[in-house]
Amino acid sequence: MIAPRRRLLVATGSAHKLIELQRLFGDLTIDLVTLRDLGITDEAPEDGTTFEENALQKARWYAEASSEWTLADDSGLEVVALNGAPGVYTRRYAGPNATDVQNYEKLLSETSGVTDRSARFVCTMALIDPVNGSERTFRGECPGALTAAPRGEFGFGYDPIFEVDGRTMAERAPAEKDALSHRGRAAALVAAALRSELEQTR
Numbered sequence: 001m002i003a004p005r006r007r008l009l010v011a012t013g014s015a016h017k018l019i020e021l022q023r024l025f026g027d028l029t030i031d032l033v034t035l036r037d038l039g040i041t042d043e044a045p046e047d048g049t050t051f052e053e054n055a056l057q058k059a060r061w062y063a064e065a066s067s068e069w070t071l072a073d074d075s076g077l078e079v080v081a082l083n084g085a086p087g088v089y090t091r092r093y094a095g096p097n098a099t100d101v102q103n104y105e106k107l108l109s110e111t112s113g114v115t116d117r118s119a120r121f122v123c124t125m126a127l128i129d130p131v132n133g134s135e136r137t138f139r140g141e142c143p144g145a146l147t148a149a150p151r152g153e154f155g156f157g158y159d160p161i162f163e164v165d166g167r168t169m170a171e172r173a174p175a176e177k178d179a180l181s182h183r184g185r186a187a188a189l190v191a192a193a194l195r196s197e198l199e200q201t202r
Helices: 015-024 052-066 087-092 102-112 174-180 182-200
Strands: 006-010 032-035 067-081 118-129 132-145 162-164
Touching: 006 015, 006 052, 015 032, 015 174, 015 182, 052 067, 052 118, 052 132, 067 087, 067 182, 087 102, 118 182, 132 182, 174 182
Parallel strands: 006 032, 006 067
Antiparallel strands: 067 118, 118 132, 132 162
């Protein structure tokens, strides 16, 4: 008897993140569903002080709202010269409705002339099963440095100003970025956990 495919709610409103996860989880026998698919329009609170707190907060809220296996994430950029900023405020660094360009232009302005341009992308994913109440978090990091100006046509967010080994994330094709990125590394850990759980339920 073939076990039914499990559904996983990807609790994000970001089309970019969804596309990345569809690519990263492509070999798993699960069906990804979105908040829109389930008719969920309310937004979960997101007022934690760490990526882990925010990811768990969102995952718990959407798991309760949907009764589905739920994956939520919080991610951002930490700049050494800014004592870890923008951190959890990465997405709204230039304001609550700021565009990607406005966000990274503000960061470039604030780090103009800064010699130490070390930075890292961080992603924490929280996976919750509302049936058994299990909660797990998975963290991925990608060290690199800020550029002085944007480069590249791929990616989104701060990708055009974050470089690893001399090339920005926006100068890398999606598959290449997946192998390096914070989200790709966190998602690989999630995929391993999902694969193990799916095998146990066969």
